[in-house]
Amino acid sequence: MMEITEGSHAVAEAVRLCRPQVVSAYPITPQTHIVEALADFVANGQLDAEYITVENELSALSACVGASAAGSRTYSATTSQGLMLMAEVVFNAAGMRLPIIMSIANRALGAPLSIWNDMQDSISLRDSGWLQFYAEDNQEATDLHLLAFKVAEDNSIQLPAFVCFDGFILSHTYEPVDMLTQEDVDKYLPKFNPAERLDAADPISFGMYATPEYYLEFRYEMDQAQKRAKDVIAKAGKEFGEMFGRDYSALIEGYRLEDADTAIVAMGSICGTVKDAIDEMRTAGMKVGLLKIRVFRPFPAEEIAKMLSHVKRVAVLDKNISLGAKGATAMEVRDALYGSAIPVKGYVLGLGGRDVRKRDIKEIVAFSEKGPNDQFYGLRKELI
Amino acid sequence: MAEKTCELFDCGHRACGGCGAALAARLVTKAAGKDSIFVSSTGCMEVFSTPYPETAWKVPWIHSLFENAAAVASGIEAALKKQGRKEKIVIMAGDGATFDIGMICISGAFERGHDFTYICYDNEAYMNTGIQRSGATPYDASTTTSPAGKCSFGNKRPKKDMPAILAAHGAPYVATTSIAYPADLLQKVEKAIATPGPSYVQVHAPCCTGWGFEGEQTIAIAKLAIETGLWVNYEMIDGKITKVKKVVRKPVEEYLKTQKRFRHLFKPIRQDAEIAAIQAIADKNAEKYGIDIKLNKKE
Numbered sequence: 147m148m149e150i151t152e153g154s155h156a157v158a159e160a161v162r163l164c165r166p167q168v169v170s171a172y173p174i175t176p177q178t179h180i181v182e183a184l185a186d187f188v189a190n191g192q193l194d195a196e197y198i199t200v201e202n203e204l205s206a207l208s209a210c211v212g213a214s215a216a217g218s219r220t221y222s223a224t225t226s227q228g229l230m231l232m233a234e235v236v237f238n239a240a241g242m243r244l245p246i247i248m249s250i251a252n253r254a255l256g257a258p259l260s261i262w263n264d265m266q267d268s269i270s271l272r273d274s275g276w277l278q279f280y281a282e283d284n285q286e287a288t289d290l291h292l293l294a295f296k297v298a299e300d301n302s303i304q305l306p307a308f309v310c311f312d313g314f315i316l317s318h319t320y321e322p323v324d325m326l327t328q329e330d331v332d333k334y335l336p337k338f339n340p341a342e343r344l345d346a347a348d349p350i351s352f353g354m355y356a357t358p359e360y361y362l363e364f365r366y367e368m369d370q371a372q373k374r375a376k377d378v379i380a381k382a383g384k385e386f387g388e389m390f391g392r393d394y395s396a397l398i399e400g401y402r403l404e405d406a407d408t409a410i411v412a413m414g415s416i417c418g419t420v421k422d423a424i425d426e427m428r429t430a431g432m433k434v435g436l437l438k439i440r441v442f443r444p445f446p447a448e449e450i451a452k453m454l455s456h457v458k459r460v461a462v463l464d465k466n467i468s469l470g471a472k473g474a475t476a477m478e479v480r481d482a483l484y485g486s487a488i489p490v491k492g493y494v495l496g497l498g499g500r501d502v503r504k505r506d507i508k509e510i511v512a513f514s515e516k517g518p519n520d521q522f523y524g525l526r527k528e529l530i
Numbered sequence: 531m532a533e534k535t536c537e538l539f540d541c542g543h544r545a546c547g548g549c550g551a552a553l554a555a556r557l558v559t560k561a562a563g564k565d566s567i568f569v570s571s572t573g574c575m576e577v578f579s580t581p582y583p584e585t586a587w588k589v590p591w592i593h594s595l596f597e598n599a600a601a602v603a604s605g606i607e608a609a610l611k612k613q614g615r616k617e618k619i620v621i622m623a624g625d626g627a628t629f630d631i632g633m634i635c636i637s638g639a640f641e642r643g644h645d646f647t648y649i650c651y652d653n654e655a656y657m658n659t660g661i662q663r664s665g666a667t668p669y670d671a672s673t674t675t676s677p678a679g680k681c682s683f684g685n686k687r688p689k690k691d692m693p694a695i696l697a698a699h700g701a702p703y704v705a706t707t708s709i710a711y712p713a714d715l716l717q718k719v720e721k722a723i724a725t726p727g728p729s730y731v732q733v734h735a736p737c738c739t740g741w742g743f744e745g746e747q748t749i750a751i752a753k754l755a756i757e758t759g760l761w762v763n764y765e766m767i768d769g770k771i772t773k774v775k776k777v778v779r780k781p782v783e784e785y786l787k788t789q790k791r792f793r794h795l796f797k798p799i800r801q802d803a804e805i806a807a808i809q810a811i812a813d814k815n816a817e818k819y820g821i822d823i824k825l826n827k828k829e
């Protein structure tokens with residue numbers, strides 16, 4: 147049923163329908179509305195979960211580690227500074243192969259302190275082993291939670307997942323979202339039934355230490371699970387499409403890309419602006435298209451190379467920067483296209499909530515034909 | 531081999547011979563029984579008991595990080611509640627994990643009132659990383675980060691009063707015990723586990739490697755800690771001290787001279803003022819907890 151609702155509320159509702167048994171989170175702007183809504187659901191009997199009000203984010207995710215290892219479906223949400231405080235547990239949860247789902251309402255990292263949107267937080271943890279989904283709008287933000295639980299908990303994957311959506315731009319925006327019913331979700335998402343759990347009837351040890359004779363293979367297995375996740379996402383995304391009419395089988399999506407000379411590559415809510423700019427550029431006769439990355443981990447390198455094989459140039463938009471190097475997406479797209487002659491230019495933009503408008507996208511398209519390979523876009527020259 | 535014994539913390543672990551912490555693990559698992567889930571912090575116990583693919587634990591066991599055992603246990607408790615399961619949850623964490631880096635997690639978990647038992651095996655330093663001081667290291671003990679030297683007598687501060695801190699959180703049951711008194715340890719751990727809500731038991735667990743003594747001396751040294759008043763075994767129920775082990779006190783020197791970590795107090799010259807300062811700590815303990823057995827003067 148279509149409802150005009152706030153992004154955070156739509157996400158909280160989707161999480162409720164997924165029936166997590168243990169929720170543990172700590173408030174931080176702009177994630178707060180999600181955890182407040184979930185607390186309300188529990189207080190009013192709409193969600194039958196233990197809600198652990200921890201003293202910080204490190205404990206929030208640690209409690210999820212314990213609950214997930216004990217065999218319960220678990221959920222958390224955070225952003226920015228909170229995610230950084232959790233970082234040690236983020237790597238740990240993935241290493242223990244615990245399929246925790248965590249919403250990230252993407253926000254910049256301090257210093258300087260900023261509560262506004264970019265993707266530095268989740269991108270900085272791209273090596274942690276978590277699957278990473280990025281939503282373009284609130285419908286995707288909602289749906290991707292169901293997909294994430296289904297994929298993460300698949301016995302062939304057993305990895306945790308971030309569902310990322312842009313702080314404020316999506317989390318605090320009201321727009322129409324098709325809300326699923328409990329019946330729908332129960333049909334789609336099976337009960338969590340992990341192969342191994344903490345259980346006195348069948349004692350096992352979790353989180354042992356590994357000598358150099360064993361460690362490398364643990365990491366290899368995690369990497370293999372990430373790669374297997376491509377197929378599992380394809381299957382679960384297709385099933386979602388068959389049941390609810392929105393197909394998420396593809397890790398990437400093209401928009402007016404078939405005959406494009408210039409391809410823009412982007413993630414998250416900026417894709418909406420890019421699509422509008424493309425429509426206008428197309429009207430003016432320019433052959434521009436978009437490649438949207440919905441799943442950043444596992445990274446769809448082969449899929450990207452295939453979808454971009456015919457273009458003349460690529461402009462990658464990054465709301466993050468690996469300082470001293472480049473935007474993460476630009477580096478990875480360039481790596482995906484290694485061996486082809488297609489030039490890839492990277493644009494770091496929108497950091498700390500700096501607005502990105504249609505005219506910026508058009509300017510970037512113009513730059514991509516000349517200009518340097520990698521640059522910050524939209525700098526205020528008078529401040530430098 | 532492992533199958534033949536009835537211990538839940540079994541042979542095959544890699545602790546030093548005479549390790550007090552390993553003895554604590556054996557006794558605590560015995561008291562907890564097989565219907566329990568154990569949570570460990572990073573440290574000697576975790577490392578000597580679980581080198582992949584081997585484990586010494588015959589109860590379900592989890593280790594996540596150095597600082598988060600209390601939070602992990604909180605999550606397990608919540609999950610068991612939702613699943614209608616009844617296993618007991620027992621944390622076994624070192625003094626570093628408890629007194630220092632885990633303080634926030636512990637404070638949060640005790641305040642929330644989860645039903646678990648937190649055991650701190652107190653070997654009075656970070657042993658796993660090579661004997662660095664912790665908030666549990668006693669006054670004047672020489673460690674690798676509080677070394678005795680020309681300008682220092684070792685650790686500058688007395689032990690943090692962790693049991694009092696947890697009692698102040700409203701923990702219904704708090705106790706201290708020692709591996710030298712197994713019956714006392716078993717009884718206190720059983721009581722802690724039987725008490726609903728978060729309970730805390732601090733176990734004195736001498737470390738031959740870190741303190742500098744021969745492995746066969748572990749029990750004797752743990753006993754001397756009690757007999758000199760430098761360690762006190764007591765129980766606190768709802769914040770009130772209810773049971774204290776009384777002793778005929780010996781001078782602290784008898785304890786100090788058994789361990790290399792205090793050697794600088796005796797050699798190259800005897801440091802009378804420092805020994806007196808440590809004696810004063812024992813005297814204060816004796817007064818605070820009332821441990822002295824008054825001998826009949828006529829005898």
Ligand SMILES: Cc1ncc(C[n+]2csc(CCOP(=O)(O)OP(=O)(O)O)c2C)c(N)n1
Binds near residue numbers: 597627
């Ligand atoms: C966040 C973090 N900081 C530091 C360490 C290094 N470290 C591992 S174990 C340990 C000391 C453990 O001390 P304690 O809890 O007293 O246990 P013990 O080894 O003495 O049994 C330290 C400092 C770590 N693993 N994690």
Ligand code: SF4
Binds near residue numbers: 548552653737739
């Ligand atoms: S160093 Fe100390 S605590 Fe660690 S195993 Fe050896 S005796 Fe036990």
Ligand SMILES: [Mg+2]
Binds near residue numbers: 624652657
């Ligand atoms: Mg220690």
